[in-house]
Amino acid sequence: MLKTLLSHLREFKRVSILTPIFVVLEVVMEVLIPLMMAAIIDNGVEKGNMDYVYRTGLLMVLMAMLSLFFGACAGRLAAKASSGFARNLRRGMFANIQRFAFSNLDKYSTAGLVTRMTTDVTNVQNAFQMILRMCTRAPTMLLCALIMAFSINARLSLIFVAAIIFLGFCLVLITKNSHPVFLRVFRKYDALNASVQENVGAIRVVKSYVREDHEISKFEKACQNVYRLFVRAERVLVLNAPVMQLTVYGCILLLCWLGAKMIVVGDLTTGQLMSLFSYVMNILISLMMISMVFVMITMARASADRIAQVLTEEPDLENPENPVTTVKDGSIQFSHVTLRYSAGGKPVLRDVDLTVEPGETLGIIGGTGSSKSSLVQLIPRLYDVSEGSVAVGGVDVRRYDLQTLRNEVAMVLQKNVLFSGTIRENLQWGKKDATQEELEHACRLAQAHDFVTALPQGYDTYIEQGGTNVSGGQKQRLCLARAILKNPKIMILDDSTSAVDTRTDKLIRDAMAQELPGTTKIIIAQRISSVQDCDHILLLDAGSVCAYGTHEQLLNTSPIYKEIYLSQQKGGDEE
Incomplete structure (x- = not known):
């Protein structure tokens, strides 16, 4: 997962490397300042050497200015790197989604993909920026402050080592228990976005049926699910603050008690104790930063998993080696075609045999759920057959370059x-x-x-x-x-004139027959009047070919077709 995400840094690798370098330089300047302060107290103030105080003070001001400069550079570069990283992740996901076959898209909800490209990417962006700065600053500060503290007094510095071990153990436990909850949180985010998307898209239907209260109730339920899981995760994460406070105040108390004793016996100077107090604050602030990063990374890890899932999803349909790049004509052959949407699933098409000549017009009718749309979606290879084959222009569609094939099928x-x-x-x-x-x-x-x-x-x-x-x-x-x-060489009209009147429907069909004589036309319709002039008519029932022939042939040979025709004729006469 990490390798997949980091591969999208691309042109922002340089600034991602420079950011930690500037952070380290900023920390080095900050760590040296307490050392200079101890020197001023011990060698300048206590000895009355004001010349030394002025010189060392100017050096401290210079270090503070450099620290400010390095920090500003680090902040600017981190913002650029994290924003660019987020942009590349969104681009990568969107580009990969464009390559998905219908079967790939069936695995994700629209709302889920939107959440991944917005909320999840934002979480990863924020975490990445914190990693570049805090994950560099905190360990560097921790290490430098520990080194300086040990150089002043090794015995007192063992307090910090114990604090680090204790806090690290607590953070691991907190992260381990909160990560699974955040995974569930983002799945509930998908449901929440789906509720909003569905409501806004169908707002006219909602209002016409006066179902606003129902939609509000459904939305509130989705909100409540997100709220409940977030509260559950925060119950674990909230332990971070008291654990941190306990560690901070424990270190300060021990340092005061033991440091005072050592000053009395002469093992420690006042300046050194003041420096240790500065370093203890540096160390504890570093530990607090690390704990904040842990919280952010815990949330971002769940988002990163979801992003990587989309980035690594391989399209189920790919171009073959040495693909065919020319479609000869609009002829179509279905040879013993069976289609299942999932391995081992129930067939939606069963043993379909069918031949359509170039320029011919084929009408397809059948009841709801008879797989009319599934049949024609095999022609531009939106799905692959489970058994058998589909050929266009005498070539199996699986041998074509996908773009070439789909450019010739409208x-x-x-x-x-x-x-x-x-x-x-x-x-x-x-x-x-x-x-x-x-x-x-x-x-x-x-x-x-x-x-x-x-x-x-x-x-x-x-x-x-x-x-x-x-x-x-x-x-x-x-x-x-x-x-x-x-x-195109093949035109597929999937119930595409259902919203126009019968006169306009006929005008469209007549115009297409005259103006596109060489184009193979497939018309899926509910009205027999829309297909009765076709060269052949295919009647589907439950994914199988029920009847095939001209309008007159089917009236004489297919009781189902005749029944549909008579019922529609009767309805038209009554109207």
Whole structure:
């Protein structure tokens, strides 16, 4: 885990190395000041040598100025290193998420990924900055102060050694008991973010059903879970403060008692005792810093584990060696295809055999849960088959370069997605350099041009996040126009005209048939009227092929298809 995270330091390695160097220099200056102070008392004040006091005093001022300079440099470099490290971690996670297959994404919730890229990275950033400064400063100060203390009086310095051993033992126990709780805390953070995300995304539904009280109750429950676990973790961490205080005051009392006795018998001077008091404070402050770092690292360790999990997640789908980089045509062959979403799981597709010729239009219908979407997601290799094979252009999709294959397959998904930006920017996802004429032509085919031009700013109208300022039918038509701009060899429409009326649906199908004759088109629909003019129709039931043929053939050979057709015809007549 540590190796994975540190590999993302990259261009910030130099400042990460320089920071501890400046911290060490700052500490050295600070440690020398009490020594100079002891010399002033013993050799200057007690002997009445004011010349020595002035010279040594100026030296102490110089050391203080250098300490300030080194500390400022260390702070600036630590901030730069930790912020850059956090930036690289976010970049690394986001880049790796873009490589994930659908099966990888199924392992994480959206809210969980957001938490990892925000809260978890911030925790690691803060801990890293503390490590660069405090984890260098505290041990260095501790070591230097101990050396100086032992050089003054070894017997009294053993008090500090005992304090370090006692405090270290207590910190290990505290960390060991609090780390598992923090792991659970961040999992509850995921649930909390999921609750917020779901509520905000579906706020119109919440308000229309007057379910605000239910959502507030659900959110409060998620908050309570986070609160309860944090309190549990803090009950352990809170022991850090009293243990620290006990160690500090114990050392001071012992030093006063034993130091006074040694001054009386002449084994210690007043200046040396004053220096020891300065060093004891340096040592104890260092121990307090270490305890604070332990608390921060305990929290950050749980976050670091979660970040490393995303960074090291290997995509389930990768390019093969020597991939095929050209798709010959839009022909599709399913050969005894079985699909399971997890090893040993229940098959969602069973022994599917199917051939679609280039330029042909295939209609797919079936009940909810019949795996229509799962079938077409195998074509651009969003999932890999568990058994059998899927070929496009006569080549197994597993042999293609993924980018090449997906560039030749346009999907208008069941859940239409528009991104925040102008209509023009959304359409240009299909073709980056599309001209105004190409945009208008694609929108005319998708029956979207008229409503776009009716908007005050036309193609430069801003689309809110999720397309909330356009209707469901308008959103579907814009997504369809975006897919048409790709000019793909295969076009997949996954129930993508369900929100438009039957007349507009027919106009779209007729336009595509005339303008894209060489493109293989797959239309998934609930209405038989949307697929009855297709070259062939596939009827799926529970992941298996139930019937296949033309509209007329299925009316004569498939009782299920005929029943659906008659029920829809009857409903249309009544309407």
